[in-house]
Amino acid sequence: GAGVSQxxxxxxxxRGQDVALRCDPISGHVSLFWYQQALGQGxxxxxxxQNEAQxxxxxxxxxxFFAERPEGSVSTLKIQRTQQEDSAVYLCASSLVRGDEQYFxxxxxxxxx
Amino acid sequence: xxxxxxxxxxxxIQEGEDVSMNCTSSSIFNTWLWYKxxxxxxxxxxxxxxxxxxxxxxxxxxxxFGITRKDSFLNISASIxxxxxxxxxxxxxxxxxxxxxxxxxxxxVTL
Numbered sequence: 001g002a003g004v005s006q007x008x009x010x011x012x013x014x015r016g017q018d019v020a021l022r023c024d025p026i027s028g029h030v031s032l033f034w035y036q037q038a039l040g041q042g043x044x045x046x047x048x049x050q051n052e053a054q055x056x057x058x059x060x061x062x063x064x065f066f067a068e069r070p071e072g073s074v075s076t077l078k079i080q081r082t083q084q085e086d087s088a089v090y091l092c093a094s095s096l097v098r099g100d101e102q103y104f105x106x107x108x109x110x111x112x113x
Numbered sequence: 114x115x116x117x118x119x120x121x122x123x124x125x126i127q128e129g130e131d132v133s134m135n136c137t138s139s140s141i142f143n144t145w146l147w148y149k150x151x152x153x154x155x156x157x158x159x160x161x162x163x164x165x166x167x168x169x170x171x172x173x174x175x176x177x178f179g180i181t182r183k184d185s186f187l188n189i190s191a192s193i194x195x196x197x198x199x200x201x202x203x204x205x206x207x208x209x210x211x212x213x214x215x216x217x218x219x220x221x222v223t224l
Contacts, residue, residue: 042116045212056209091156099205106154107154
């Protein structure tokens with residue numbers, strides 16, 4: 001079946017612009033996660049949804065980062081007033097239920113100039 | 114944020130050789146996962162471990178959940194060129210759902 005998909009795959013933004021990154025989880029997966037991966041590092045947790053409820057947003061680095069999953073399926077990660085330090089790969093993962101294995105999408109590479 | 118310690122950081126091996134890598138944490142995890150990431154792609158799940166002492170295989174890959182619950186090990190037998198990539202361990206603690214990832218081990222295989 002189809003895996004996790006993310007769009008766009010690449011995004012270049014000028015400093016100060018707002019960006020929106022989309023994640024389509026595996027159909028039927030209840031849990032959805034966002035991670036940020038800096039160059040040469042492992043992914044770092046940003047936020048977690050169970051259905052439409054955002055249960056953990058402890059990893060969001062600032063109030064410029066906002067995530068939503070209004071219908072419990074597709075999720076959008078929004079970054080307002082982008083800064084150079086926001087440049088990274090943003091990965092989305094989904095799992096069937098909480099605590100289950102997480103399956104990752106290909107990521108969106110964000111470059112802020 | 115916290116990242117788990119993986120070693121070695123990188124390794125060059127010849128095709129056909131066996132590979133060992135490990136991951137250590139200062140805190141206890143109740144789930145360990147191993148992922149492989151190719152350039153420009155997301156991590157792909159290789160093996161999941163749920164119980165201290167558990168030994169699980171997936172083809173040429175074997176992983177172990179350490180007895181102390183603070184470490185995990187991955188072995189690859191008879192390496193082939195397509196094993197090239199970055200291997201990440203990831204742990205899940207308590208009732209949390211988020212994963213904490215390691216720093217990665219970069220594997221390169223020469224013919």
